[in-house]
Amino acid sequence: MFPRISPWRRRCAPLLLLPVLLGWALAPRAEVEVLASIKPLQLLAQELVGERGQVSLLLEPNASPHDYPLKVSDMQRLNNADLVLWVGEELETFLSRPLARVAPENQLSLAALPDLHWPRYPEESQHPEEPGGHDHGHHHHGRDPHLWLDPRNGAKVARVLADRLATLDPDNADYYRDRAGALVSELDELDRSLEARLEPVAGRGFAVYHQAYGHFVQRYGLNQLTAVTESPERRPGARHLYELRQRLAGAACLFTEPYYDMSAARDLAQELDLRLGELDLLGASEAVTDYPGLLDTLADNVLECLQADS
Ligand SMILES: [Zn+2]
Incomplete structure (x- = not known):
């Protein structure tokens, strides 16, 4: 005996699929997904992405980026993101290896951007404080990697990031670039206000x-x-x-x-x-x-x- 399929179900099966197919066709395009290593970069990305995508955070807001054990689930998040945003190996040393396996178009290292402002590195740091002490790679390149603390750098990052988002999501290119423009003006004003204060x-x-x-x-x-x-x-x-x-x-x-x-x-x-x-x-x-x-x-x-x- 074959299982009995009611004539009604046989006739209507294709119709039952219709809502599924319609839903698929009408669903909005997948939103752009940015994964930021630390909260300052998440905040920067959020300014540009607005409500057109998702910006999530790899590390807990108060976790030290200098020394972080990466979990398997973190690896999956790195691989699934449209864009991973990080400072660079000078700061998040633990990300160097995992990101070597992520395509270049899906990651952005801020320390690698041209034309950023870099402070002179203080002289005292030339002397190791404890001879033979363990150093986990903080300030590898003799420069201070906490580059988001200069709003002029934030402005440069905003421009570059808007272009990257525009490449990933061309439909919203104007949206990202407009938001970058607004942020750059705001940061310019903030910079002058901080100087005065x-x-x-x-x-x-x-x-x-x-x-x-x-x-x-x-x-x-x-x-x-x-x-x-x-x-x-x-x-x-x-x-x-x-x-x-x-x-x-x-x-x-x-x-x-x-x-x-x-x-x-x-x-x-x-x-x-x-x-x-x-x-x-x-x-x-x-x-x-x-x-x-x-x-x-x-x-x-x-x-x-x-x-x-x-
Ligand atoms: Zn630090």
């Missing part, structure tokens, strides 16, 4: 937790005296702490970061009677929801600590 504290000495603020410090002529550590996951050694104490004479402030164990920095601030501030260079705080806001908040926090009792 920070100018009064330009002479005030301070220390930062890790060697990450060159782009911001040099753009706005701030007086960074030293950094507690070169690589953020390493606590400063005894020899370096001794040098730090010398360099911190006359400092007004020590800025910690919300991502790492700050006990050594806090002890130092207490011992030397320095005010404590905090800088969130990754914009990890939920209060930071856009790229200009990340830089604006950073300036707020610099001012808050350096202006106290001035």
Whole structure:
């Protein structure tokens, strides 16, 4: 016996498929999917992609990009994204190998872009703080990879990114380029406003937790005296702490970061009677929801600590 198929079902089977086929034909084109390594790049991409696509984040907002164990599911996300956005091997060293297997048209390294602004690298970093110490590749190329902290770099990235998105999704090319144009104007205004706001504290000495603020410090002529550590996951050694104490004479402030164990920095601030501030260079705080806001908040926090009792 063959299973009985009702005559009705036999006749209507093609019709039953119709909604499926219609749905397929009418569904909007797949949206462009950008995967950003860290939150500052996610915020930048979001400014351009708007509601025409998806921008997701590879690392948790407060995960250190310097040292991150990649999971199998992360590999899948790297392979599935239309565009992977990262700074480069100087910062996200852990991405170098996996991205070697992703097509060049599906990835964009910001550090590789021409015409970015690069600060002079501070001289003190020429000396390793702990001889023979483990270095996981932070600042490989002798330059500060935290390039999003200069809004002029953000503007350059916006232009390049808009072109890449236009290539991936030509239907929305004008949309991406218009949004890039608007962001560039906004960043230009922000740059001038930060310059004016920070100018009064330009002479005030301070220390930062890790060697990450060159782009911001040099753009706005701030007086960074030293950094507690070169690589953020390493606590400063005894020899370096001794040098730090010398360099911190006359400092007004020590800025910690919300991502790492700050006990050594806090002890130092207490011992030397320095005010404590905090800088969130990754914009990890939920209060930071856009790229200009990340830089604006950073300036707020610099001012808050350096202006106290001035
Ligand atoms: Zn860093």
